[in-house]
Amino acid sequence: MSDLELLQRRLERERSARKQAEALIEAKSRELFFVNEELRRLNENLEELVAERTAQLGERSAQLEESLSQISAILESISDGLLATDNDGLVVRTNRALERLFNVDEGALGRPVAPVLGAAFGDLFAAADEGELLRGGRVELELPLPGARIGKVTLRAILSLGPEPAAIGRLLLIRDITREKEIDQMKTDFISNVSHELRTPLTSVLGFAKIIRKRLTESVLPALPAADQRAQRAARQAADNVSIIVQEGERLTSLINDVLDIAKMEAGKIEWKREPLAIGEVIERAFTATRALFDQSGLEAVLEIEPGLPTVEADRDRLLQVLLNLISNAVKFSERGAVTGRTRLDPERGEIVVSIVDTGVGIAPDEVGAVFDKFRQVGETLTDKPKGTGLGLSICRQIVEHHRGRIWVESTLGEGSTFSFTLPLRDPRRLRTRTVDLPQLLARLESAAPLGGARSERPLVLVADDEPHIRGLLRQELEAAGYRVVEAEDGLSAIQRVKESHPDLVVLDVMMPKISGFDVAAVIKNDPVTMETPIVILSIVDDPVRGDNIGVDTYLAKPIQIDALLAEIRRLLERGASRRRVMIIDDERPTLEQLHRLLETRGHSVVAVWDAREGIARAKALKPDLIIVDQLVSDQHRLIQALEFEKELEHVLFLLVAEGSEGG
Amino acid sequence: MKGVVFTEFLELVETAFSPEVADRIITRADVPSGGAYTAVGTYDHHEMLALVTELARETGVPAANLVHTFGKHLFSRFVVGFPAFFQVPSAFDFLERVHDYIHVEVRKLYSDAELPSFEYARPDDATLVMTYRSRRPFADLAAGLIDAAVEHWGGGVDVVREALDDPERTAVQFTLTRRPAASAS
Known part of the structure; x- marks a missing residue:
């Protein structure tokens, strides 16, 4: 085999291989073209798809934006201030109302609450009971807002939606209640003014009715010839009628007093005294004071007072008011049996439980919850004659709650009721x-x-009041009791009369033209000549503390309780010596x-x-x-x-x- | 089988022996392609078996040895042609990537490529067990490639070859053991 032949064969093989390669390349090129075509089509599809998705996303995000701006508009339209924080206590959202209330702007976002709203709000967040908030509870209280305004503040947790809600932050709502407070104050002022206005004429009505009754029974009836039965009967009937006027007048007085009490308590205008006292002694006093009620009804009064009870810190007069109310209720609604005053020490809760137990008609279960509501009377209003104002128990509740106690009733219809209240024991460290x-x-x-020196036989009493009826009433009563009377129609003339006639005692009204009763008392008590003269203030203005500061000897509230006034005058004049x-x-x-x-x-x-x-x-x-x-x-x-x-x-x-x- | 294996084989025959030997084995093997191979084409693997058989007869060297030698030559051509695959620190690292990385890359270019499968095991840090399975009897080619890889990264690894019993395919297990450093040279 020659080299040439070998080369020719090799050349032939190489050519053939080249052609194979060219055919392959051509096939690959064609394949590439089709693959490219396919790619282009896929690309177009993809672009279409992307455009479609983009449009959908845009629509979705527009919807979201709309619903977000709707929510924002709702939040901004809320007239209450709104502030939300995250779980770290940083502000994440406020609304316009809040920004206006606190004069802050969006700069509040991302900051803690205290520097934005003030330390009191920071404390509120810090002190809130975490567990209680997570259970859906809320904290509500009134806090001062900037600009001498008052806010009602509600704090709660923001809980996520879904089957297992978790806290994602805190929500604070602040309502500006300055106006409501003002209106409330106006309402309270109105009630107390109206009550005062009612009491003035009522004092005259009641006072004169009592005088008429006294005259009738003491002077007119005995003077009538016994034979003239018609005149006797008419006079007795008149005396009975006047008694009804007196009774109803007294009922009206206590109703006005209750209304005034409630108005004052709700307005926070009561001055509370706090003193350590033995509750057993207060209960005994309450039962003693209501002895007449027991005598009339034939009910038995039972005292079950634990010996050795610790003292409580309370307002004696107000507690007495609660007890008198509960006892007189118990008597009112019991026909027979007993009314029991009971005390029990609960050392675990650190409180004394006081119960007034009766054997009366009891309260239906569906009415038990409502008895402490204002104007609530147990029983059917149309058929049962109401026996009170419906304010007594509401007043009791306010008093007890002011002492940080609880009041409640347990009752079985037809068997009796037990009204109980608690008084927390004093902090032992302070004892x-x-x-x-x-x-x-x-x-x-x-x-x-x-x-002291001897007093004259018929002491001289100065009566200072701008109401002629009241002066007339007092003159009659005092003269009947054996006093001489000199009158003054305003503060200025009262001072003159004191200087001219040196009365042994002065009865003063507070609200008088020119000079008020307080000022008159101050003048008398600061003059060495007259400072010894006892002063009785007789007024609808209930401010015994001020009277006390001036040196007033006795402070009595109108309407006038003639017996109490006379007793007081007698006591003061007798006391002069000793x-x-x-x-x-x-x-x-x-x-x-x-x-x-x-x-x-x-x-x-x-x-x-x-x-x-x-x-x-x-x-x-x-x-x-x-x-x-x-x-x-x-x-x-x-x-x-x-x-x-x-x-x-x-x-x-x-x-x-x-x-x-x-x-x- | 990829044309590149044939072209590399014939080039190796021409340089290692002579163009005449190459021409003779092509003529004697009487392969259907007539011995005209292009690297980008694909040819029946029987043509390779026929060529190897004729070369063995021509040279008197056993076919297994020829294929093994060819494997080592092929590795050196790959190092020149695809240097990116060889940027790893050791033969173990390279061999472990053949099945899951290199063959995957090959398939991307030649979807019709028929590649052998390798399974790996690392009983300990110094040992790599690779099991070769293929429908074609080219375990010798794999052995040549593995030996070349070991040499490429400086040797020091003993390779023990063991035929496995698999009725359907050629299955051979190569156990590579790194020699302790002292005797590495």
């Missing part, structure tokens, strides 16, 4: 008991040199109040101060017969030494009261 030997102290006080002016200086208010009360019930005039420096100044002005000083206060301020060097106080008796002892 600091002190024993003062009071009887010994009083004995020492009363054995000190007597003061009465001591006592001053107590102590920094412990409970001790001070206890002494104060005790000495006052003994007829002494008491001034209490709890500041040593004030004590010195007041002692110089008042020149008391006795100064009782707490040992500690005296030591701290060298008080006795300071007082003894005062010229006009050299005859003053000092009593030093120390822990567990007493000395002079």
